[in-house]
Structure formats: structure tokens, C-alpha cells
Amino acid sequence: MFAPSHFTAVLLFATFASVVFGITQRSTPKAMVRYGLYCWSMFVCVVIAASWVMWLIRR
Amino acid sequence: MASKVQVPAKTRTTSQGFLYSALILGWLVPGAGHLLTGRWIRGLLLFVSIASMFWLGIAMQGKLYAPNTGDVLDMLGFAGDVGNGLFYALGRIFDLGHGAVEIATADYGTKFIVVSGLLNFIAAVDAHNLRIGRKA
Numbered sequence: 001m002f003a004p005s006h007f008t009a010v011l012l013f014a015t016f017a018s019v020v021f022g023i024t025q026r027s028t029p030k031a032m033v034r035y036g037l038y039c040w041s042m043f044v045c046v047v048i049a050a051s052w053v054m055w056l057i058r059r
Numbered sequence: 060m061a062s063k064v065q066v067p068a069k070t071r072t073t074s075q076g077f078l079y080s081a082l083i084l085g086w087l088v089p090g091a092g093h094l095l096t097g098r099w100i101r102g103l104l105l106f107v108s109i110a111s112m113f114w115l116g117i118a119m120q121g122k123l124y125a126p127n128t129g130d131v132l133d134m135l136g137f138a139g140d141v142g143n144g145l146f147y148a149l150g151r152i153f154d155l156g157h158g159a160v161e162i163a164t165a166d167y168g169t170k171f172i173v174v175s176g177l178l179n180f181i182a183a184v185d186a187h188n189l190r191i192g193r194k195a
Contacts, residue, residue, distance in 0.1 A: 001118065001119070002115060002118035003119065003164045006163075012112075012171075013112075013170075013174070015108075016111060016112040016175070016178070017108075019104055020109065020178040023101050023185070027195050
């Protein structure tokens, strides 16, 4: 059984989803890479921000 | 003597074969639709991403939804899972998915499987757009 940590699961999810988004939502290779990196950073940043919000609510 | 009979121009469908081949092939095997249109790198990247997501979901003991008419969320889960095409069929045939989600990792795995199916739908539609010339 594969049991990643929460953050590892987030990184895996963000990576695979960003690759697909980048390829399917843009036409040129350069734009694909840029959009893929943008999606990846948004996935990870939003998760980190949401985690801190939940931490603050819990306190 | 030259004939004045007008011959209808060939449509894209007849000149390129079956119009929906990239859509169907891309749904059955992730990235195959892009391979069909000659985009090898895109096809391989899509295959690696979607296949990894699906099989990691299985490895995390994710749930494979069966056809059902019960809870709406279960029906939506099935709709997402079906997007994995042949991977879903293999998972069902070999009974790879887990029925009940009992741990957090299995919940992640279930989401991985559903999302990989949805991403494959997007990829298949993209392959279809490439096939019909709507996208360069």
C-alpha cells in the first residue's frame, strides 16, 4: 500500500493535474509550460494558505 | 467532351477517416488520441500523468465506483471513474479498487482515481479538437 503524507499527496496531485491542464489549455509549448507552472504553484500555494487558515480557526 | 456534373468536395470526415477516433481512443487509453494526431510528446506526458494518478489512487486503496442509481455523489464518482477508459475496466475486472474508504489515504486515492478520469475526459476532448483542426 502506498501511503504518502498529506503534503506529498498534494504535490503529486498538483504535478499531474498541472501537466494535463498545461497541455490541454494552451496551444504553444512555451505557453503550456508557463501555464502548467502557474497551475502547480496555485495548487500548492492555495493548499498551504488553506492549511494556515484551518490552523488559525482551530486555535 | 467535358462533363459538367459537379462532384461534391470530400468532407474532413471522409478525408481523415473516422472523425471521433481521437476522442474515443484518447478516452480508452490516456494520451493515445494525441499520439494519433502526431503529438508524441504531449501524448506521452498525458499518459504518464493520468496513468500515474490512476494507479497511485489504486495503490492508496482508493474506491472504484460501480454503476449505481443510489447516492448522487456515488453516481458522479462513477461518471468520473469511467473517464479512465480501459484502466477503469482493468480495475473492475481484477477487482483492484477497495469498496469502503476507511483511512485518509484511501480517501485521497479515491479522489486521485476520480480526478484522473476527469482529466482524461479533458485530454480526449483536446485530442478531438486537434483532430478536427479546432486547435493547432
